Amino acid sequence: MVRVSVLNERACTMLRKEGNDRAGKIVVELNGRLNKCGVISPRFDIGVKEIEPWTARLLPSRQFGYIVLTTSAGIMDHEEARRKNVGGKVLGFFY
Template structure:
């Protein structure tokens, strides 16, 4: 497990495709922030943290609303002026899906970053 975010996103994608209702991923601060964004945009129903011995995990309740999800590698740096280029590259339609961007104000969606007029590093896409 080199990239924990990529492993978590891959677990979510796999379990969505086979129709499961929930899945477990290892817990860390970045993954929790990503799941908060997914929950606020209704891509997942919710999540809760639990621990097995000394390791923490997240139990994610899936809603089967994800058509495509993936991690963007390498983590491109996006300015506010060239965000449209990456939206066209990773999102199939203008109002269908979103990019998650790591900014100085935390993780934001592409719409929030555009509204705040800031850029950052691309983390993932979802639609």
């Protein structure tokens, strides 16, 4: 069982990854209500200073919702990335 802390703490739990290739599927179980989610393609590189403009662009308000980033320190939300002072690639968002 694989768990991603940002999704587990916020809205859902990652149960398992199906398939061994790069385009495998991830099975997710929702723990709460999810109003909207989206995937950002292509995966844009953003630095720590660019997190705030992306948050304003993708989320309905400053304290509502999360942007999911993949960084050198692992997959995390935008708040944790800002605390750890790391940038990365934008995977998607949910609120």
